[in-house]
Amino acid sequence: MLDHELINRTLGAALRTGGEFAEVFVEDKRSSSATLDDGRVEELTSGRDRGAGIRVVVGDTTGFAHTADLSETGLRNAADAAAAAARGGGGGVREVAVTPVDTPRTNGARIAPEDVAKATKVELLSLADAAARGEGNAITQVSARYGDSRRRILVANSDGLLAEDDQVRTLFSVSCVATGDTGLQTGRESTGRTIGFELFDEADVEDMARRAAGRAITKLAARPAPSGAMPVVVGPGGGGVLFHEACGHGLEADLVAKAASVFAGRVGEEVATPLVTLVDDGTMAGEWGHFTIDDEGRPAHHNVLIQDGVLTDYMWDHLRARKEGRPSSGNGRRQSYQHLPMVRMTNTYIENGSDDPADIVSSTDNGIYVAQLGGGQVNTATGDFVFGMTEAYLIENGEITEPIREGNLIGNGPEVLTRIDALGDDFAMGSPGTCGKDGQGVPVGDGTPTLRVTSLTIGGTAA
Amino acid sequence: MPELIDIATRVVGWAEAGEQVEAYVVHERETEIRAYEGEVESLTSAESQGVGVRVVVDGRQGYAYAGTLDETVLRETIQEARDNAAFAEADEFNGVAAADGVAPAALDLYDHDLAAFPTDAKVALAIELERATRAADPRISGIESAEYVDSIGEAAVANSEGVVASAAETGCYLSAYSLAEADGETQTGFGFSIGRGAAELDSAAAADDAAERATRLLGAVKPPTQRLTVVLDPWVTAQMLGIIGHTLTGEAVQRGRSLFADRMGEQVGVAELTLLDDATNPDAFTATIVDGEGLATRPTPLIDGGVLQGFLHNSYTGRRGATGSTGSAVRGGFKSGPGVGAHALALTPGTRTQAELIAGIDDGLLVQGVAGLHSGVNPVSGDFSTGAEGLRIRGGELAEPVREITIASTIQRLLLDIQAIGSDLEWLPMSAAGVSIVVADVTMSGA
Numbered sequence: 001m002l003d004h005e006l007i008n009r010t011l012g013a014a015l016r017t018g019g020e021f022a023e024v025f026v027e028d029k030r031s032s033s034a035t036l037d038d039g040r041v042e043e044l045t046s047g048r049d050r051g052a053g054i055r056v057v058v059g060d061t062t063g064f065a066h067t068a069d070l071s072e073t074g075l076r077n078a079a080d081a082a083a084a085a086a087r088g089g090g091g092g093v094r095e096v097a098v099t100p101v102d103t104p105r106t107n108g109a110r111i112a113p114e115d116v117a118k119a120t121k122v123e124l125l126s127l128a129d130a131a132a133r134g135e136g137n138a139i140t141q142v143s144a145r146y147g148d149s150r151r152r153i154l155v156a157n158s159d160g161l162l163a164e165d166d167q168v169r170t171l172f173s174v175s176c177v178a179t180g181d182t183g184l185q186t187g188r189e190s191t192g193r194t195i196g197f198e199l200f201d202e203a204d205v206e207d208m209a210r211r212a213a214g215r216a217i218t219k220l221a222a223r224p225a226p227s228g229a230m231p232v233v234v235g236p237g238g239g240g241v242l243f244h245e246a247c248g249h250g251l252e253a254d255l256v257a258k259a260a261s262v263f264a265g266r267v268g269e270e271v272a273t274p275l276v277t278l279v280d281d282g283t284m285a286g287e288w289g290h291f292t293i294d295d296e297g298r299p300a301h302h303n304v305l306i307q308d309g310v311l312t313d314y315m316w317d318h319l320r321a322r323k324e325g326r327p328s329s330g331n332g333r334r335q336s337y338q339h340l341p342m343v344r345m346t347n348t349y350i351e352n353g354s355d356d357p358a359d360i361v362s363s364t365d366n367g368i369y370v371a372q373l374g375g376g377q378v379n380t381a382t383g384d385f386v387f388g389m390t391e392a393y394l395i396e397n398g399e400i401t402e403p404i405r406e407g408n409l410i411g412n413g414p415e416v417l418t419r420i421d422a423l424g425d426d427f428a429m430g431s432p433g434t435c436g437k438d439g440q441g442v443p444v445g446d447g448t449p450t451l452r453v454t455s456l457t458i459g460g461t462a463a
Numbered sequence: 464m465p466e467l468i469d470i471a472t473r474v475v476g477w478a479e480a481g482e483q484v485e486a487y488v489v490h491e492r493e494t495e496i497r498a499y500e501g502e503v504e505s506l507t508s509a510e511s512q513g514v515g516v517r518v519v520v521d522g523r524q525g526y527a528y529a530g531t532l533d534e535t536v537l538r539e540t541i542q543e544a545r546d547n548a549a550f551a552e553a554d555e556f557n558g559v560a561a562a563d564g565v566a567p568a569a570l571d572l573y574d575h576d577l578a579a580f581p582t583d584a585k586v587a588l589a590i591e592l593e594r595a596t597r598a599a600d601p602r603i604s605g606i607e608s609a610e611y612v613d614s615i616g617e618a619a620v621a622n623s624e625g626v627v628a629s630a631a632e633t634g635c636y637l638s639a640y641s642l643a644e645a646d647g648e649t650q651t652g653f654g655f656s657i658g659r660g661a662a663e664l665d666s667a668a669a670a671d672d673a674a675e676r677a678t679r680l681l682g683a684v685k686p687p688t689q690r691l692t693v694v695l696d697p698w699v700t701a702q703m704l705g706i707i708g709h710t711l712t713g714e715a716v717q718r719g720r721s722l723f724a725d726r727m728g729e730q731v732g733v734a735e736l737t738l739l740d741d742a743t744n745p746d747a748f749t750a751t752i753v754d755g756e757g758l759a760t761r762p763t764p765l766i767d768g769g770v771l772q773g774f775l776h777n778s779y780t781g782r783r784g785a786t787g788s789t790g791s792a793v794r795g796g797f798k799s800g801p802g803v804g805a806h807a808l809a810l811t812p813g814t815r816t817q818a819e820l821i822a823g824i825d826d827g828l829l830v831q832g833v834a835g836l837h838s839g840v841n842p843v844s845g846d847f848s849t850g851a852e853g854l855r856i857r858g859g860e861l862a863e864p865v866r867e868i869t870i871a872s873t874i875q876r877l878l879l880d881i882q883a884i885g886s887d888l889e890w891l892p893m894s895a896a897g898v899s900i901v902v903a904d905v906t907m908s909g910a
Contacts, residue, residue: 034550034551037718038717038718040551040552040553040554041550041551041552042524042551042552042554043524043525043526043547043551043800044525044526044547044548044550044551045525045526045527045528045547045798045799045800046526046527046528046543046547047527047528047529047530047798048528048529048530048536049529049530050530050531051530051531059502060499060500060502060504061502061503061504061505061506062504062505062506063505063506063508064505064506064507064508065507065508065509066509066511067510068511068512068530068531069531081508082508084508085506085507085508085582086506118546118547118550119550122550122551140719141718141719141720143718177719177720177843179719183722183844183845184719184720184722184843184844185843185844186841186843186844225848225871227688227869227871227906227908228687228688228908228909228910229909229910255607258499258605258606258607259604259605259642260605260607260642260651262649338509338511340505340507374838375835375837375838376835376838377834377835377837377838377850379651379834381607381642381649381650381651382649382650382651382866384834384850384852384866384867385834385835385850386834386835386838386839386849386850386869387835387838388835388838388839388848405844405846406839406841406844406846406848407839407846407848407869407871408835408838408839408848408849408850408869408871410835410850410867410868410869410908411867412867438608457685457867457868457869457908457909457910458869458908459839459848459849459850459868459869459870459871459906459908460848460871460906460908461846461848461871461872461873461906462906
């Protein structure tokens with residue numbers, strides 16, 4: 001994407017004020033999306049973002065600047081600004097010579113989205129609309145969105161690293177509104193993969209639309225969610241976001257370093273029931289949180305964070321790892337060239353257990369079965385987290401019975417990890433997500449088998 | 464660099480016969496400084512610009528954007544938007560905004576001193592904020608973040624129907640997230656100070672808030688589930704108003720996604736409830752003189768004396784609803800076209816302070832913070848359930864802190880169950896002002 005000599009000169013300029021480490025991150029991203037709402041294809045949007053972010057590290061201080069101007073002058077100005085921001089004061093000239101790392105530079109997309117006619121993308125939206133509306137008159141509104149992006153990145157740094165990646169992602173979602181005597185209810189389905197347009201060979205948008213519509217219709221008859229602490233069974237795939245919030249964030253080394261995590265200083269300790277093995281894995285080809293190299297040029301890793309209940313490691317970016325004298329775990333990510341990288345999750349999941357999912361439900365006297373979760377949030381310092389239930393049912397005498405209306409679940413990460421008493425053998429990945437941290441969003445995946453938490457607080461209105 | 468308004472006008476000049484074109488051009492400079500342990504942890508200096516182009520042909524609309532104002536790219540962008548329009552379906556209400564004769568308010572939202580404020584002084588503010596937060600209370604055990612952020616931005620909109628407008632705004636803030644510890648238990652709190660210029664920032668106040676919010680939660684317990692009266696802190700009310708504002712948009716109403724559809728003129732809240740959206744109020748940090756389509760902003764009454772009075776409209780929903788735009792087009796930057804939303808929502812305040820409101824409650828809960836609001840409120844059905852933390856109220860006084868609870872009701876009931884609105888109206892770094900409100904009969908779920 002950029003001439004190697006130009007990269008070397010830019011890194012040299014960035015180090016002129018005595019920086020110990022300098023990095024150039026170049027990104028060229030094209031996105032396109034199309035939305036359908038209110039019965040018609042509303043608008044197609046396409047965009048291009050291209051630029052470079054340059055950071056310089058001196059001691060514990062990072063200076064950062066970015067530019068959309070990739071000329072020698074533009075890069076030089078950004079390098080000067082980053083160097084001034086870091087202000088080491090050492091001065092002197094340091095020569096840098098980067099060496100390309102042999103990373104596979106072809107993306108995994110079989111059908112590049114840019115090669116697909118816009119009319120073909122638009123047709124998917126209309127198919128989804130018709131399928132959802134076909135579920136009955138109760139469906140009063142449908143919106144659908146198609147999106148794809150191709151993101152080429154280049155990372156070079158003063159350690160001599162030079163790596164490139166080409167990331168293609170494709171996404172489709174459908175949301176429905178159902179109207180009934182009790183008001184309005186909503187249902188949603190989405191799929192997203194780090195692949196090209198071949199996504200639609202495996203994802204049937206009409207099926208997705210029917211499922212979203214069914215969810216909204218089911219909820220019209222739902223009763224208010226109960227409130228208070230009770231057992232919660234989470235269905236396969238649906239539980240991933242629970243672990244993303246409950247412990248994933250608390251295992252990010254930047255938060256651990258500031259003691260802003262309940263898991264700080266606990267490596268080697270038993271933090272969960274022995275049933276739990278928690279993994280963060282950027283190498284899962286095709287998954288929404290997949291990449292070949294992270295946004296600091298490090299290869300994606302398969303990182304076991306909790307093994308049989310014992311905390312084994314945190315997730316690391318370059319800065320935090322360097323301070324500890326260890327390698328990065330490939331978790332340095334950023335939203336765009338306009339952002340500094342930080343420790344972020346990729347695909348976070350709980351490995352299969354050995355219980356029969358049907359037995360997990362039938363051995364639960366009274367509680368909640370959550371089939372689909374919405375978004376969540378955690379306070380990493382206290383471990384308290386919340387997440388929304390978007391499809392949930394009562395469990396009465398070991399059977400899944402009536403649907404309940406939406407509500408939040410609240411719990412505490414470390415406590416939940418010790419309260420998992422059943423883990424199924426039906427592992428599935430969940431819906432594609434966008435993880436927000438310090439105002440930056442990055443694509444993440446998650447997954448779990450069916451599992452039971454002996455006690456979580458349900459935030460319903462039925463007291 | 465050339466004036467943004469000239470760039471926008473030039474792009475619009477490329478419109479072909481039968482086309483409507485709108486160009487939105489932005490330029491922004493930002494500084495973000497994070498302090499940690501008395502040093503600069505990171506200093507980001509950023510300058511960015513971009514353009515978003517909307518083309519409407521025969522009722523079909525297309526959009527394209529680019530993160531640069533390079534001439535060649537501008538040409539490519541309008542061509543891409545034109546190409547996109549060909550694949551969208553026609554909608555008779557599509558179109559750019561037509562000038563409506565409303566003059567922009569005379570507001571000065573640009574602090575010239577901020578542009579000249581030296582980086583060293585910004586660094587000093589961030590470091591002082593961190594020091595003051597650590598020093599505010601002996602139980603403060605750490606700092607998750609202490610930062611100074613500023614932004615100097617200019618935006619211009621022009622369209623082929625003759626709308627040409629631009630606005631320049633500055634803003635800056637200090638914010639601190641603190642950790643407090645006692646008896647092996649950790650709690651967190653935040654504090655901030657915001658202004659158009661650095662002279663308005665108060666690091667001591669931000670530090671005190673961050674320390675107090677964290678320390679007063681120490682010793683929090685998980686209470687049993689019950690229904691009770693809650694007092695929402697201004698910060699929490701403002702977040703709820705943000706969601707309610709979304710349900711009051713013409714878009715949500717016309718697309719069957721608003722619980723307020725078909726309720727115009729009805730009593731939707733208590734008589735004390737009056738809600739206004741007014742981007743021309745200079746006290747609002749989101750104040751702006753022109754909306755995302757270049758029309759002048761103006762005060763828009765939404766609820767008056769509890770009666771639903773109006774909805775927010777951009778030019779599309781204004782045409783479709785035959786009401787005209789209320790100057791409520793909002794844009795999330797140049798990467799997307801104009802949507803519709805509130806700029807600066809505020810409830811008419813009452814006469815009693817938060818302390819006076821609390822004094823009148825025998826058994827209740829002061830909600831200091833909420834978590835997971837984005838996943839816990841369904842703006843279509845009105846159901847809401849959110850994680851919460853705060854302090855119990857017993858016999859008219861604040862009592863023990865509580866945590867790991869949720870509060871739940873519906874937006875519909877919340878507005879009808881308001882018992883009092885406080886006098887403590889405060890503009891916050893979001894598109895709504897905060898004020899304490901007392902709400903009866905909310906479910907608090909705990910153990």
